[in-house]
C-alpha cells in the first residue's frame with residue numbers, strides 16, 4: 001500500500017519548509033508501522049484500543065427513533081469509547097506512533113476539547129508529556145474538558161487570536177511544531193492538515209465503519225441503506241464511511257448550519273461551518289480543500305453552537321467524495337441541533353455531544369413528522385453517535401434558555 | 417536554477433532586505449515607512465500581503481497582519497500600494513498561497529503573477545508553499561519574468577535542498593532558526609551550520625539571505641561574517657511600527673526611526689564583510 005497524498009485535486013502538503021522534513025519522516029513511519037504493521041505496531045494499537053479504549057463499541061437499535069421515523073434506526077455508540085467520543089481512536093494511534101518514532105513530546109489543538117482530552121489520556125497512558133492549544137472562546141464553553149486535560153497532566157495553552165476557536169488553535173499548534181519539530185509530534189485531531197495526516201487519521205478511525213459493517217450484517221445479512229455522521233473536520237465521518245465508500249449505502253455528512261447560511265462579508269464572518277455544503281476550493285492548514293473564505297481568499301470566522309464543528313475547512317477526502325457525488329453534504333442549524341439533543345436525551349436515554357446532535361437533527365428534518373426536506377431515506381439507517389454530551393451541559397442550558405424550544409425540559413431545578 | 421535575473425542583482429554587496437506588512441497600520445503611513453527603509457539603505461524590500469492565517473509568523477507580525485486587514489487591505493489594494501510607492505529598489509511580495517490562488521479569473525495563480533509583474537514587483541516568497549507544490553507558481557513566474565524565492569530551514573537537507581535549489585531564483589531565504597518569525601537578541605548557532613551546508617551543496621551561485629530573529633546591526637554583521645550575502649529583517653522593524661502606533665506618534669517620527677534602524681542594519685551588514693572569516697570549527 002502506498003500513502004495517499006491527494007484525493008482528486010484536494011489534499012497535498014502546503015506547509016512551511018521547516019515542517020517538511022518532519023512530514024516526510026511521518027509519511028515514512030505511517031507507511032511502515034500503520035500500513036505495513038512493522039514491528040507489530042497495528043497489533044499493539046488494536047490491543048490497546050480494545051483494553052484501554054473499550055472497543056468494539058456497540059451497535060444499538062434505537063427503538064423510539066425507529067418508531068418515530070418508521071424505519072430501522074441504529075446507533076453506533078462511539079460515545080461509549082473511553083473519553084466519551086470517537087477521538088481516542090486517532091489520538092491513541094498517533095501517540096503510539098510518536099512513541100515508535102522516538103518523539104519525546106506531544107502537542108495537539110482542540111476545539112470541543114474532545115480531541116484534547118483524548119490526546120491527554122493517550123499521552124498519560126503512554127507516558128509522554130503533552131501540551132494542548134485551545135481557543136479562549138472554546139475554553140469558556142467547554143470547561144469540563146479543560147479540567148479533564150489538566151487532570152491527565154496535560155498543559156492547556158489558551159489561544160487568544162481571532163475568534164479563539166479551532167482554526168486559531170490549529171494555526172498556533174503548527175507554530176509550536178515549527179519550533180519543536182525535531183522532538184515533538186503534532187497529533188492533529190481530524191482528517192485535515194498536510195498529507196499524510198488526512199489518510200492516517202482516517203485509517204485510525206476506520207475501525208468504526210468496519211465494526212458497523214460486521215455488526216449490522218450479523219442482524220440483517222446486508223449492509224445498511226444509509227449511514228449518517230456529523231462533520232466538522234470529518235474524522236468521525238470518514239471513520240464511519242470508509243468501509244462503505246465502495247458499496248451502495250447512502251452516505252450523509254451533516255455539517256453545522258449555525259444560525260444562518262448567509263455570510264457577512266463585511267465582518268468576515270460566516271454564521272455557520274458548512275464548508276462541504278457551501279465552501280469553495282482553497283488552501284488552508286496544509287491542504288487544498290473546500291473552505292469558507294471571502295472573495296479575496298481570506299478565511300472566514302465560522303460559527304456553530306458546537307465547538308467541534310466550528311471550523312472553516314474540512315478534510316480533503318470528504319471534499320473529493322462530495323465532488324464525486326459519493327457523499328451527500330447537508331447541514332442542520334443550531335436550533336434543530338439543540339432540539340435533536342433534547343430528543344435523543346429523552347427518547348433514547350443517550351445524551352449526545354452537540355456535534356453528534358446535528359446528525360440526529362438531519363434525521364428529524366428528513367424523516368420526522370414535519371419533514372422539511374425532499375428526500376426519502378432508505379429503510380435502514382445507521383447514525384454515528386460520535387460523542388457524549390457531558391462536556392456540553394453548561395452550553396446546552398444556556399443555549400436552551402435563549403430559545404423557545406418545544407421539547408426542552410425546564411432547567412429550573414438547578415436554581416437555588 | 418531558473419535565471420529570471422532581477423532580484424539576485426540586489427546582492428552585489430552585503431544586502432539589507434527589510435520586511436513590512438503593507439498597509440500597517442494604514443496605507444498612507446505604510447507608504448511612508450517603506451520609503452524610509454529605502455532611504456535607510458535597503459537593497460530590496462519584502463512587502464507582506466496579509467493573510468488571515470499566517471502560520472509561519474510569530475505574535476509581532478500576526479498583529480501587523482491584523483492591523484493591515486482591519487485597515488481594509490486586499491490583494492487589489494496591495495497592488496495599488498506597490499504602484500504608489502516611490503522607491504527604486506526591487507520589491508518582493510511575501511504572502512500565503514491561498515491569496516495567490518484565489519486572485520482573478522481563469523487559470524489559478526496566473527492572474528496574480530501577471531498583475532504583480534504589471535505593478536513592477538520582482539518576485540515572491542510564499543511561506544506555505546514548499547517545493548513539492550510550487551510547480552504551478554514557478555511556471556507562472558517564468559512566464560512573466562519574476563523570481564520565486566524559497567525558504568531553507570535548519571532541518572532542510574539532502575534531496576529536499578537539491579529540489580529547492582533547482583526551483584529557486586532571486587535568492588535563498590535561509591531561516592536562521594526553527595520556529596516562527598520574531599525579533600531575537602542573539603544569532604542562532606544554526607545559521608553558520610546552515611550556510612556551510614548550502615555552500616557545500618551546489619548552491620554556490622545563488623545569493624543567500626539570512627532571516628528570522630535578526631534585530632541589530634551587530635547581529636547583521638555576525639551573519640554576514642558567517643557567510644551570508646544579506647540579512648532579512650522583519651519583526652524588529654514591525655515592532656517600531658507597532659510601538660509608534662500604540663503611542664500615537666506622528667508617522668513622520670516613526671519613519672525617521674525606521675530609517676535610522678535601516679542604516680544600523682545596512683552598516684552592520686557591510687561591516688560584517690570586513691570581519692575575518694570564522695576560524696574553523698566555530
Ligand SMILES: Cc1ncc(COP(=O)(O)O)c(C=O)c1O
Pocket residue numbers: 085086111112113114115189190191230231232233234235236237307308309353355356386387388
Ligand atoms: C463528539 C464529537 N463529534 C464530532 C466532532 C467533529 O470532528 P470530526 O468532524 O473530525 O469528526 C467532534 C470534535 O471535537 C466531537 O467532539
